[in-house]
Amino acid sequence: MDLFDDLPEPTQSACGASVQKSCPLPLEDRGAKRKRETPDYDLVEEQKLEEKKVCKGSPTLKGYVAARRGEREEMQDAHILLPDMNTCLTSLPLTVSHLAFFAVFDGHGGARASRFAAEHLHRTLALKFPKVETENLDKLVKKCLLDTFRQTDEDFLKKASSQKPAWKDGSTATCMLVVDDMVYVANLGDSRAVLCRMEEEGQGGGKKCLTLALSKEHNPTIYEERMRIQRAGGTVRDGRVLGVLEVSRSIGDGQYKRIGVISTPDIRRCQLTPNDRFIILACDGLFKVFSAEEAVKYVVNILQDGSIERKNGQTEEEGLYEAACQRLANEAVRRGCADNVTVILVSVSF
Template structure:
């Protein structure tokens, strides 16, 4: 069965766009899922050709903002990374691909080591495995993501088992890879990704916000997940694997891998359109107190209403997105979320 779950086809083709050139340095923070226990002429011609391709393909501009709160936890076990330009991580890139971006949230449990490891290493493995050819690109990107998650899990488990005592950390993962105007989301566990798309309600009417899920939750109460765990010899009690682990797929958690906890992500893809405003990636600390629709509406309200303070060098739009991201995380804590809260807000513009 194809693991890709395609979202609705765009109703409008992308327009002319620019490509974001900056590449922010990886940002890391540390929620708990367990109960506590100078170029030559040829180069110039090639660059011009690539610029023409960018205009034709209508590559959107993406900019990421992040807010992380420890909440009532003793330590920050979330980690995250924002790479608006991932091309610098690759030695070669297919000539037809003009932009590569990567954003990810990792929610650790049992410690912060698995989430930190994934934030530091997963994108480098992804860069090494990224397709060199563009024929059947969707199929190759799918294989690349599956192989990357498997390799990252194996690498962490190898390191964890070599420690004295062995590490027992685990982590969710919600990773968004953007290839030109196509979004690929690979996720494990209960961190989530949602897209805000503005659509015309009726001819001549106002545009309304549609919230699209870009990820699928994995917990042992879901029938397919529970059956896999039970077939492997595990049990589900109180909604947790062996009564302890709250997610059914993760990176790490070596002691649960033999009883059906896997590191195979669900994959979804979605073509960005000029109707798309932003994407939210968040750990379950956010979505315990916000529904996906409420989170999107909260961000839209900040973007559309009121004045905000801008950082030096920020445009008014950037200031609004920064404020929306920070306020969303603050509101999750204010609503009583005791878990770590990490929010990545990615603006989309054509």
């Protein structure tokens, strides 16, 4: 199966934990840049690219998060919200005007792998993101995500192995990078990302809610995952690697890396349209008690409720999304999920 399978093309074209809103510049990118003399024809081309950036329709994204410990002794989830990732980079290709990044990490065996990924993965991504103009931006963004996951995993395993005793933590990862109006979702494990898209329903003029999966689950019961583990000398018992590990791809889990557990993410791409309302990123704690369609419909129903009380300074829309995110996490706990539950709700507007 092609790692880079894209989602269907859009049907309509378009002309709790702390929330981190910015990040310092990577050390490697700090310092003065040498000014170069630019010929007149280069200036003309740069002006054309700048005009293209202005005309390109970039959505406005706002992130909301709810985290619940459930019945676990420790909160092992971590997350990050960067609606403006431009602050992490010193330069961007001229055709790119805006970056955003949202991610949820579901730890197991401890919270160190998930917290490490939440702190470091986006910084590594900023270092590796293309900085010059290129015709192959899509290909380079995907390569950048693959390299970022590999580097984050290697960096954590190096730190984990240096401890005494060595850390055995691991973490899933579901990361959403938005480049202008293009969404790239890279994921490991069983945390998931789903998109709510509204579509016309017949000739009546009404709209129906369509749920699109933006991620792919990785567990050892899936044929391709099980075969890789068995070829590497591992076994799958009771749906788990060696009867213990519930996922087949992760960051960390050093003791399982030699038997086929990998940190290579699946990557899916989707262009946002004015019909898109929101994206849910959540750990499996939510999806143990909600199907993707149920979670999306639950949020839609709350967004249609105009009686929500909002915090000071919030708009009505912000209050609705905040309430929907918090209530979705609460409902997962109420339905009996004993696991940690972390939900990120990202509103989309053009």
